Amino acid sequence: MRFNEDLIKWTKHSSLIHWIQEMVKLCRPDQVHLCDGSQEEHESVCAQMVRSGTFIPLNEQKRPGSFWCHSDPNDVARVEDATFICSKRKEDAGPTNNWKDPEEMKKMLLGLFSGCMRGRTLYVIPFSMGPLGSPSSRIGVQVTDSPYVVASMYIMTRMGRSALKALGEENFVPCLHSVGVPLEPGQKDVSWPCSSTHKYIVHFPEERSIMSYGSGYGGNALLGKKCLALRIASVIGRDEGWLAEHMLILGLTSPQGEKKYFAAAFPSACGKTNLAMLKSELPGWKFECVGDDIAWMRFDQDGSLRAINPEAGFFGVAPGTSFKSNPNAMLAIAKNSIFTNVALTLDHDVWWEGMTDTPPAQLTSWLGKPWTPNDQTKAAHPNARFTAPAKQCPVMDPAWEDPKGVPISGLIFGGRRSSVTPLVCESFNWEHGVFLGASLSSEITAAAAGEIGKQRHDPFAMLPFCGYNMGDYFAHWLELGKKHPGPKLPKIFYVNWFRKGTDGKFLWPGFGENARVLKWIFERVKGQDNADVTPIGLIPKKDALDFSGLKLSQEALQELFDVKPEEWRKEVEDLRKYFSIFKDRLPSGITDQLSQLESRLK
Ligand code: SAT
Numbered sequence: 001m002r003f004n005e006d007l008i009k010w011t012k013h014s015s016l017i018h019w020i021q022e023m024v025k026l027c028r029p030d031q032v033h034l035c036d037g038s039q040e041e042h043e044s045v046c047a048q049m050v051r052s053g054t055f056i057p058l059n060e061q062k063r064p065g066s067f068w069c070h071s072d073p074n075d076v077a078r079v080e081d082a083t084f085i086c087s088k089r090k091e092d093a094g095p096t097n098n099w100k101d102p103e104e105m106k107k108m109l110l111g112l113f114s115g116c117m118r119g120r121t122l123y124v125i126p127f128s129m130g131p132l133g134s135p136s137s138r139i140g141v142q143v144t145d146s147p148y149v150v151a152s153m154y155i156m157t158r159m160g161r162s163a164l165k166a167l168g169e170e171n172f173v174p175c176l177h178s179v180g181v182p183l184e185p186g187q188k189d190v191s192w193p194c195s196s197t198h199k200y201i202v203h204f205p206e207e208r209s210i211m212s213y214g215s216g217y218g219g220n221a222l223l224g225k226k227c228l229a230l231r232i233a234s235v236i237g238r239d240e241g242w243l244a245e246h247m248l249i250l251g252l253t254s255p256q257g258e259k260k261y262f263a264a265a266f267p268s269a270c271g272k273t274n275l276a277m278l279k280s281e282l283p284g285w286k287f288e289c290v291g292d293d294i295a296w297m298r299f300d301q302d303g304s305l306r307a308i309n310p311e312a313g314f315f316g317v318a319p320g321t322s323f324k325s326n327p328n329a330m331l332a333i334a335k336n337s338i339f340t341n342v343a344l345t346l347d348h349d350v351w352w353e354g355m356t357d358t359p360p361a362q363l364t365s366w367l368g369k370p371w372t373p374n375d376q377t378k379a380a381h382p383n384a385r386f387t388a389p390a391k392q393c394p395v396m397d398p399a400w401e402d403p404k405g406v407p408i409s410g411l412i413f414g415g416r417r418s419s420v421t422p423l424v425c426e427s428f429n430w431e432h433g434v435f436l437g438a439s440l441s442s443e444i445t446a447a448a449a450g451e452i453g454k455q456r457h458d459p460f461a462m463l464p465f466c467g468y469n470m471g472d473y474f475a476h477w478l479e480l481g482k483k484h485p486g487p488k489l490p491k492i493f494y495v496n497w498f499r500k501g502t503d504g505k506f507l508w509p510g511f512g513e514n515a516r517v518l519k520w521i522f523e524r525v526k527g528q529d530n531a532d533v534t535p536i537g538l539i540p541k542k543d544a545l546d547f548s549g550l551k552l553s554q555e556a557l558q559e560l561f562d563v564k565p566e567e568w569r570k571e572v573e574d575l576r577k578y579f580s581i582f583k584d585r586l587p588s589g590i591t592d593q594l595s596q597l598e599s600r601l602k
């Protein structure tokens with residue numbers, strides 16, 4: 001095939017050339033396309049999807065350069081049951097990951113991949129997670145038969161020839177992906193091909209490679225994101241002494257002009273994107289965004305924890321996003337964006353629940369069917385997504401692409417808890433903070449296929465994303481704090497925007513008002529003496545949280561910070577049971593913290 005000539009012109013990386021040739025032999029595509037990453041190429045891939053019926057172009061006047069598409073109704077979220085960590089030893093994947101012997105898994109997958117791209121084009125996407133050429137960045141090369149993936153990776157990563165150049169002859173992460181629907185001669189394609197029988201999202205942490213089969217959806221198919229930047233990167237971070245986390249990164253500037261950066265972990269679809277680009281309701285306090293989903297963090301020589309955002313775009317939950325809840329996201333998606341599983345308006349713009357108070361009178365639903373407000377179903381899927389270039393967000397931090405990363409002063413964990421945990425609390429120290437991260441639990445959201453609303457433990461919001469034994473991961477966190485003691489070690493906080501009152505309603509307005517909580521956190525990292533000690537951690541002293549201009553009843557305030565010992569004793573019991581799944585891989589630091597919490601509650 002002709003691509004070989006280009007390939008050797010583009011790179012001298014012999015094992016990369018060999019790997020690509022092997023993948024072509026295995027998958028047997030009709031054509032091979034090496035992605036150069038140019039805008040012309042992006043436009044032509046999108047135009048081709050318009051011709052094939054995958055994409056509908058949006059109204060050029062309203063949303064230039066943008067497209068609407070809807071997936072197969074069975075391919076709308078990450079498939080955690082079908083996600084595997086295939087380390088050599090089962091214990092190294094740990095009790096929170098699905099595991100299969102790597103040799104067996106590979107054998108089975110090679111069977112599935114064999115000839116899986118017949119009738120299709122195989123695209124080769126070299127991509128950089130992290131700014132091009134930054135020593136903290138990692139290069140992956142994804143082979144895929146999905147043009148939707150190519151167009152999305154163009155937005156989400158730095159991809160193409162520049163990434164190959166940055167790679168030089170260093171190691172890369174091989175990422176093989178197929179939608180798993182070969183086309184027989186004359187067979188007509190569907191608009192969203194995916195396998196109805198086999199889905200596998202598989203990671204080989206020792207050889208640092210990824211194979212994903214059968215799904216075209218975001219987290220299953222854009223392999224730079226959850227697969228590389230979290231699951232594989234967490235393993236690399238463990239081995240090299242840094243952290244790959246499911247965290248947004250934001251910069252906060254006080255009215256006095258002082259700036260601090262924070263990184264915050266929340267499970268998928270718990271408001272990370274909203275917090276990352278928050279429009280402050282507090283006069284004078286300015287928020288800027290470095291990233292909305294993933295942080296790679298390492299300590300520098302001065303003992304500062306520095307964070308980079310490995311991504312170049314946002315793959316955010318659309319429903320609930322509006323000019324009220326997140327105006328900066330709305331501006332970021334004003335052009336050059338891809339919308340998946342939202343509703344389409346008659347004049348070819350997009351709509352979703354929560355975008356406006358009243359829905360348009362007539363829509364095409366995410367299922368591609370006519371929809372009116374009388375319909376009982378939702379017009380957009382609850383996990384519908386926008387894909388938009390980060391640089392279009394009006395509040396990107398000036399340092400968001402700084403290869404050195406930004407210095408982190410505080411780390412924040414949060415989950416969706418209707419009771420028990422208060423609006424905000426601060427850990428007593430690093431070890432206690434790691435315990436707070438490990439104790440995170442949250443209600444399941446539509447971001448993953450599963451029982452929505454059910455409470456589950458989601459340590460560090462990394463449950464679906466940690467590429468090794470979660471017990472070892474806790475130990476890694478504890479170890480890093482020990483290695484880097486001193487004034488620059490970030491303080492650790494826990495927040496809960498989702499606590500409900502006895503009436504079942506949210507106690508806290510959330511969104512822009514979360515700025516008030518961030519302000520207290522800012523003051524705490526500056527060393528302000530405005531916290532009270534409780535058995536579970538430090539909470540704001542009375543009147544230390546700025547509630548100016550906010551209508552909040554005295555009872556609501558009381559309930560937001562209520563620490564009920566009997567509830568917390570239950571929590572301890574539940575955590576003890578949960579942590580026992582890690583057996584001998586649970587570090588003593590965590591058990592010590594649990595016992596200390598228990599005795600403080602007495
Ligand atoms: O995993 S995705 O990238 O599809 C979104 C998420 O769950 O955070």
Ligand code: MN
Nearest residue numbers: 246267268293
């Ligand atoms: Mn996420």
